[in-house]
Amino acid sequence: MIPAGFEYHRPGDIASAIGILQEYGDEARVIAGGHSLIPMMKLRMAEMGHLVDLQAINELKGVNVGADTVTLGAMVTQHELITHDGLGSAIPLIREAALQIADPQVRYAGTIGGNVANGDPGNDMPGLMQCLNATFELSGPDGTRSVAAREFYEAAYFTAREDEEILTRITIPVPGAGVGQAYEKQKRKIGDYATAAAAVMLGNGQASVAMTNLADTPVWSESASAALADGDVDGCVAAMLDAIDPVADNRGPVEFKKHVAAVMLRRAIARAQSRAS
């Protein structure tokens, strides 16, 4: 449980952080809250010569709640997502999901940027961001670009982000009034990743559903969303069960996970429906 040695960098702005990443290439890695990265380093499953701490970069902080969009700086902690008043009323789904992540200690340090950039299929925020149709802003040596959350995830720990890019902010369209939202997660205990989790938004003739930890990436399903928009819950569940591809692990065998996935999805749909107007 002791990491290999590394050099520690603490740049004060995005440009210098990118500079350090360029200088050291794949020898360098950024660290945000450290609550995914440090355990991997202690297990020596992640070893890097240079650790670039993002804590001192103010540009990466802050929550901005506008009329149509919410912008979250990458370094906003999960605790802030829970306690920010304006965010809670603009997109209550974020708070509901963040409360089901880990435990208070982890949430004080863990960031939204780290959670979505990590690429661990167990993370809750990626599926949620896909459900909300968020956009990730990436800054790198060649400037800044945007990637839709629904396009970002390629495989476990592989994302559209280049090694020398930093995820700087997340933009989320504010769901229209009357849209019901729900996040339903089954886990073995407090502090555990999902056995299965579902993020659902529906209302105004539209719907969006995404699921977590049931494939090597989060799963947002266009056909499941479309079925639900048409009011076809069974069709939505069937489409989602087609889209997911869980593997057996300590949380249980595949048939159990598929069953629970359907249960979580149905419960999330029912709760979202009860909240829609």
Place this chain on the structure above:
Amino acid sequence: MNDQTLTPEERAASLKGMGSSRKRVEDVRFTQGKGNYVDDIKLDGMLFGDFVRSPYAHARVKSVNKEAALALPGVIAVLTAEDLSPLGLHWMPTLAGDKQMVLADGKVLFQGQEVAYVVAEDRYIAADAVELVEVDYEELPVLTDPFEALKSDVVLREDLEGQTEGAHGPRKHHNHIFTWEQGDKEATEAILAEADVVAEEMVYYHRTHPCPLETCGCVASMDKVTGKLTLYGTFQAPHAIRTVVSLISGIAEHNIRVISPDIGGGFGNKVGAYAGYVCSVVASIVTGQPVKWVEDRMENLMSTAFARDYWMQGKIAATKDGKITGLWCHTTADHGGFDACADPTKFPAGFMNICTGSYDIPTAYLAVDGVYTNKAPGGVAYRCSFRVTEAAYFIERMIEVLAIKLNMDAAELRRINFIKADQFPYQSALGWEYDSGDYHTAWDKALKAVDYEGLRAEQSQRIEDFKAGKTRKLLGIGLTHFTEIVGAGPVKNCDILGLGMFDSCEIRIHPTGSAIARLGTISQGQGHATTFAQIIASEIGLPADDITLEEGDTDTAPYGLGTYGSRSTPVAGAATAMAARKIRAKAQMIAAYLLEVHDNDVEWDVDRFAVKGAPERFKTMKEIAFAAYNQAIPGLEPGLEAVSYYDPPNMTYPFGAYICVMEIDVDTGEWDVRQFYALDDCGTRINPMIIEGQVHGGVTEALAIAMGQEIAYDEMGNVKTATLMDFFIPTAWETPNYTTDHTVTPSPHHPIGAKGVGESPNVGGVPAFSNAVHDAFRPFGLVQSHMPHDHWRIWKIANGLGMHG
């Protein structure tokens, strides 16, 4: 206030003696972060050890190349079996009469086994050097199933090849360790053949781990000038460790000082001797510098002693109206790569023969076969007396299985089979003499407290609602009445490595009437400094607050066998009372002298001796203490101290009635404990608050074990649950509220009637939780299903019963 104005009751209360919920004196330092644990110890020039461990469960070790590691600046040494063998220390004896590799000697037998020991100037350098040691392995076929192991051609223990006789009798196969038989096989089989009803079931108690908050560790410090070795460590039995170190190292015992500082939980995990201790001692001897070794969490879960892993095939016979006539059990015990089970020498399966439980079962038979597999060695009593939890789980499941077969209420089936109060002392069919008990009273009290009939009515309604599609949640009522056997034990039949299992206490009264007491045990959270002072307070009338308690330093404490198996109060607690009584006897003579009367003319009154018939003429214990040091009393030596070594005449038999009410979601397998009632009878109650705390902690461990905690292996012998993400430790969120209750049936042979309680909640809790799960599904046809009852396994029960449509 003047002493004379206080009533005897007020004076007794001011002592905070037995029966007082005195606050734990230990907590002052623990809650302020001022404890002193092994890892807090820092000595000048201290080096750090770390292990290279096998990634394979079974492999030949063809070579170990240390060069790159030794080249790393700051690395002092890399030890392998080759380095230890000239000292004869590459293997060490186990507590179970087997031997165990200290460092891999040609092969490895479990994942995480110690292969090489790196010593470096810094903890971080040691970890880096571990990565640089190159080990060439050749993988061998892996055996993780004990039933397979007994059939396989693969020889795990090549060192034992050709040895058909083990420490506990004949070995039937090269992977077989021992067979242990108790009771009357023929008579039991005859009863089974003729019985009205026989229920038969395989009851598996899965492999788990004590997982104390503080892992195992030590600091070895060899002083080359004095020739004295000081060994600090997380030892539950410091004195026995000193003797063992002396025997295996050849260092004279007076030159070894073992110190157990504060210990952050043991639960049996810290009873045995580990490779880390041996290697640290050797490293300190070789370098002449202190060497620290502390496991990390994964090492603790993967390599230091596990618990349980018993496959218990049971048959229980009864008349058609439910009177049990016989019990048969055959256990296949998975001991891993070495037999390092921590049991008294003559009991290779511990006290598993307490498996007739609380019931008057006239005829019984138990056989246990120990088996080698490619898993970590151990088999410790995880918060229970030796294999008592396994026994309690077995009988409490068999009762439920029999109730199903008889179509009877399980509470009633228990009631008609309980040993009756007037049958004590009770001779069990498997050889124990139960000291005391009143099971019917406890049972009736428990059933009434939870409104058992009301619960059953609610459950019937729930079943109807479920069948009508109105709910997807079931209600389970888990019953348990357990009887433990603790306080090992009488020297005539209990020893560990030849050391009789007595225990000890030495008390010294200071001139001003305060005292220090030292015991052969060692607290790991049990609160000895609080409770043992209370025993002394009640016995000799000095306030508990004025009594210091010390344990764990073999240079100062009297010899004792340590703390595990709920033995501290039954054995060392008895020694404490006996030592205090010796002091009181001398105090009586001093008082009589001071009061100028005959010894027999004074009588004890709470905190003083008073002249019989003239209570206003008295000497308090405080006054007597001073007199012991400042008066020349004819015929008496000065001073006031005593020591007692107590060899208990029998074990003690705490018991209890636990009831768990659980809601189960059949669609997700999620559970919720709605109510948990725990009635404990541990005889005389020394500190009710500490008892309650012990029960809360123990039931929480039981919840973890029953509902998710396990050491699981895949077919390659990889440990699948080596971190706390997968190894279930409940948080406050998962932990239910508990209702505690008690009856008091003192032990007739114990000086203060106390029986021990620390382990009861784990012993009784596991079957209560498991029975609740089973009970929820009983109306739908479930008979037996194995723990741990985590979500997917509960879901699988529901799925197997066709509940998912």
